[in-house]
Amino acid sequence: MTETQLKGIIFNIQRFAIHDGPGIRTTVFFKGCPLNCWWCHNPESHKTLPEKIEGCNLRRGFDQSFSMEKDEIGKEFSVDELMNEIAKDKIFFEESDGGVTFSGGEPLMQPEFLIELLKECNSNGVHSAVDTSGYADSAIIDHVSPYSDLFLFDLKLMNDDDHQKYTGVSNQVILRNLNELDQLGKKIVIRIPIVPGLTDTDENLRAIRGFISYLKNLVEVNLLPYHRAGEGKYIKYGKENKMNETKSPDAKSLEDIKQLFSGLKCRVKIGG
Numbered sequence: 666m667t668e669t670q671l672k673g674i675i676f677n678i679q680r681f682a683i684h685d686g687p688g689i690r691t692t693v694f695f696k697g698c699p700l701n702c703w704w705c706h707n708p709e710s711h712k713t714l715p716e717k718i719e720g721c722n723l724r725r726g727f728d729q730s731f732s733m734e735k736d737e738i739g740k741e742f743s744v745d746e747l748m749n750e751i752a753k754d755k756i757f758f759e760e761s762d763g764g765v766t767f768s769g770g771e772p773l774m775q776p777e778f779l780i781e782l783l784k785e786c787n788s789n790g791v792h793s794a795v796d797t798s799g800y801a802d803s804a805i806i807d808h809v810s811p812y813s814d815l816f817l818f819d820l821k822l823m824n825d826d827d828h829q830k831y832t833g834v835s836n837q838v839i840l841r842n843l844n845e846l847d848q849l850g851k852k853i854v855i856r857i858p859i860v861p862g863l864t865d866t867d868e869n870l871r872a873i874r875g876f877i878s879y880l881k882n883l884v885e886v887n888l889l890p891y892h893r894a895g896e897g898k899y900i901k902y903g904k905e906n907k908m909n910e911t912k913s914p915d916a917k918s919l920e921d922i923k924q925l926f927s928g929l930k931c932r933v934k935i936g937g
């Protein structure tokens with residue numbers, strides 16, 4: 666199979682994204698994720714293969730009613746097909762110093778497909794970013810890293826027991842991969858989901874700050890406030906939502922957290 670015949674599974678393409686890296690971006694969502702974070706906004710992304718999920722839709726209006734519909738989540742794309750989609754937005758990238766962000770799910774779960782897309786971006790002068798949980802084999806990190814301009818790297822919980830409890834996996838691989846990317850000289854934006862009662866404890870945030878203060882290629886820290894936007898998907902697809910009681914963090918606590926990270930020699934931003 667030639668490289669351009671390679672296929673990948675994508676579950677969404679979002680245009681004009683302004684929170685997934687610099688400038689105006691097209692965000693491509695890869696299907697499949699090895700984590701299962703309690704606060705995930707995209708629970709439909711977790712399984713690797715395309716799926717039809719029966720969803721319950723509530724029709725509001727005069728005759729409020731429910732209907733069951735099957736949603737197709739995930740579609741196969743070739744490298745060429747996806748690059749054609751990305752090329753439609755090139756003018757916006759050029760005018761805003763934007764580009765394309767490969768997100769998910771976890772893009773490193775489809776490494777060969779991702780690498781071909783990154784190579785195509787490079788040869789077409791499109792800035793690229795990989796938005797990752799960092800949970801991947803170190804060989805994949807080494808393989809992918811030369812082709813991406815930027816990594817948006819999530820850090821969630823520094824205590825490994827908590828990490829395992831709330832995401833389903835250990836953070837040891839993730840922390841190793843973060844150091845590896847830094848040693849490879851890749852530009853890194855650290856993204857921290859601020860989830861009240863889980864990730865926003867003083868102990869956790871100070872531990873994250875301590876860890877990332879040693880990174881030489883840290884360009885920005887993004888504090889991503891938990892929001893309930895994904896809640897409807899849990900209801901629609903009948904998935905258990907363990908965050909039912911959790912509210913979004915308030916503006917004051919976000920400012921306090923921003924202050925905590927202000928000593929780092931990089932930009933600190935609330936939001937992406």
Ligand code: SF4
Pocket residue numbers: 698699700701702704705706707710769770771798
């Ligand atoms: S890493 Fe991201 S996509 Fe995967 S489960 Fe966690 S929040 Fe969801």
